[in-house]
Amino acid sequence: MRYIFGNITSEMEAGVARGRRDWLNALRSRGLGLKTLALALGIVAGAAFAPAHAAEKVTIFAAASLKNALDAINEEWRKETGKETTTSYAASSALAKQIEQGAPADIFISADLAWMDYLAEKKLIKGDSRSNLLGNRIVLVSGKADAAAVEIKPGLDLAHLLGDGRLAMGAVDSVPAGKYGKAALEKLGIWPSVADKVAGAESVRAALLLVSRGEAPLGIVYQTDAAADPGVKVIGTFPEGSHPPIIYPIAITAESKNADAAAYLQFVRSPKAAALFSAQGFAVLE
The missing domain is CATH 3.40.190.10 (Periplasmic binding protein-like II)
Structure with missing residues (x-):
């Protein structure tokens, strides 16, 4: 079995090498210089050995008041899953407008219902993922x-x-x-x-x-x-x-294609995350 796989691998490598030589010969025939040829060879080599799917970080847009609690939760997520996140903290209004303009966010956590409603009306969140997460004073x-x-x-x-x-x-x-x-x-x-x-x-x-x-x-x-x-x-x-009740809703954005977004959403709703939110003084609504 090892011998058969070894031959197949050798033949595949030889085929790749022949294809690469033919491609570079074609480039030479068009008068391209050595630097261009070297760059092209690097691209080919990189493409051959690049991983099929690079790990994609979950991108969170969150109200500025969530920073301490969410930083701690994101660290727990990393420890449990080995996966990274990237978080933008700002006023909910600014974040909602950025999402409306096409900013690549997977998760949105607003500090009020109004800005989540704003995105919902424009069909920019996945409605079935939305819930009321936290309260505050x-x-x-x-x-x-x-x-x-x-x-x-x-x-x-x-x-x-x-x-x-x-x-x-x-x-x-x-x-x-x-x-x-x-x-x-x-x-x-x-x-x-x-x-x-x-x-x-x-x-x-x-x-x-x-x-x-x-x-x-x-x-x-x-x-x-x-x-x-x-x-x-x-x-x-x-x-x-x-004043109106202070409620923080959370949802996945409509444009998110990240396979980890739903799992991250569930983690933020988990008892472990709830304890970290409570430690910062939030009222956990779920």
Whole structure:
């Protein structure tokens, strides 16, 4: 058996060699130089020995507030499967627009329902893969360790607390955390007094950084973001009824062809992932 396979292999190699010589002779006859011939030979050799299917990473587009938890989950996925991921973190609005424009994502995790609905209406996600994954809360944070706690309720003089400073929060017309924050401030009757003091950031993590660096005295972020940054202190939590429920949906994109996307989705929904989300302060909905 070894002898037969050896002959077949030798004949195949000889055939490849003859074909390569014929091809290069044809190139020479057209006047191509040695550099071009060498490059062509390299391409042929590379094609002969390249693996049939290179491993493809699962590409995740995820809300910025998920970074700490999802980094830990992606590392567990790598340990269990030996497969890699690549993750882009940004505001859900920015990620949804990138997917709409053809960015090659396999998984989308939004920080609100609205941007997942936006892609669903355009048939850019696989509807049967969609589910509500996580919940969260929004809080008021200060960059001062000795900042006094406040009760967030109607009549809170937030403008006085800000003084000459600005209120850091996600852009209120697009970033989910900013939209939740504005809705809460409106519900509590506080918005008119601080609307012109808002420093709108491109993402909730960017808003968090403004407070952590001392560039803004106060900010509205998710409680999970506050827990991830030792440079801020939570001084108040917004009542749940003051804003729409904070829900993170997840789905596979319609254009994904990655065979591992469904398995990764199930891993993110697994008890092991749930424990890692909970450790960062998220409420696991499944």
